[in-house]
Amino acid sequence: MKTFTRVADHVLLATLKALRLDSRLFDVLYRNKNRKLFTNTYVHQKMLADTIRCQRYHDALVKHVKPDSVVVDLGTGTGILAIFAAKCGAKKVYAIDHSDIIQHAEKLAKREGLTNIEFIHGHSSRFVPNSKVDILVHDQIGSYLFDEKMIVNIVDLRERVMRSDGLILPGHYDLFLEPVQMHSDRVVRHIWDEKICGVDITSLSELEVPYSWYHRFSFNDPGAVDHFLCEPESVLSFDLHTINEESQLPTQLSYSRPVVKGGRIDGFLVYFHARFDDEVFFTTGPEADRAMSWSYQLLRTKPLQYETGQTLNFNIEVDRWSNTNSWRWKCS
Secondary structure, three states, rough: HHHHHHHHHHHHHHHHHOOOOOOOOHHHHHHHHHHHHOOHHHHHHHHHHHHHHHHHOOOHHHHHHOOOOOOEOOOOOOOHHHHHHHHHOOEEEEEEEOOOOOHHHHHHHHOOOOOOOEEEEEOOHHOOOOEEEEEEEEEEOEEEEEOOOOHHHHHHHHHEEEEEEEEEOOOOOEEEEEEEEEEOOOOOOOOOHHHEEEEEEEHHHHHHHOOOHEEEEEEEOOHEEEEEEOOOOOEEEEEOOOOOHHHOOOEEEEEEEEEOOOEEEEEEEEEEEEOOOOOOEEOOOOOOOOOOOOEEEEEEEEEEEEOOOOOEEEEEEEOOOHHHHHHHEEOO
């Protein structure tokens, strides 16, 4: 079985997601894929180089960690958040990760002279502390917000190991799905609309698979977006302190909004705000001070022209938000 999953994890996982299956096999394959991904040095460099991300986490921990706080850092990676918490004076920090990167986190903490961190190499579902914890800090956040199984992992720890008045950092989220026009030099045209050096390749429309990864693009730089067509407004908000399972989220969202700046719609931008409290937060949207380690995602549509004052209608249906392959969107 180990040989099989080593060769074909990504193929099976993609197949299961496409078929919208929710099974133990899906969970096993996801964990294996996730564990390998977060052993990758490049992934951690992106997070550590994100000064907005690191600063906001540091600000929140400085604000909320007390001398008697017991803290859990879920998915500690290189250990940076656990080290922040330890240096803020936490009585005890549990740093959990199921990838091998945790070995380097432990070395880093040792170099910092920290003795109040206990490193746990394994999956959080098997973690049982000696006493209830006060603060759960995490970065179980995908670029599509839900695609790192955040809700199931956080709720499991919240219910098993946290005090009833414990704090999750960050705990509150606002999801945005916004119609945008991309800058002319960043637009990725559909290949079946193209003529390249006089060659008409519109027959390639036969290759289109609806809602496939072809219809999604990732961007990191704020300059990729020319403008929003409508005034941005969150379509979904939730709090990890109160939500119990992903199925509590609506599986269909719709809105009708006036176009405040006319233009060509190239798709709908997926981004979010992550809030630690009423003052400390970060955004993954196309702003200059965005958290750069998360990409914002474009759900592509056929390019349509809208005039200021027209009404734009949007609908999205999902089986599970954490299975982004199940997302189905349209506008009119």
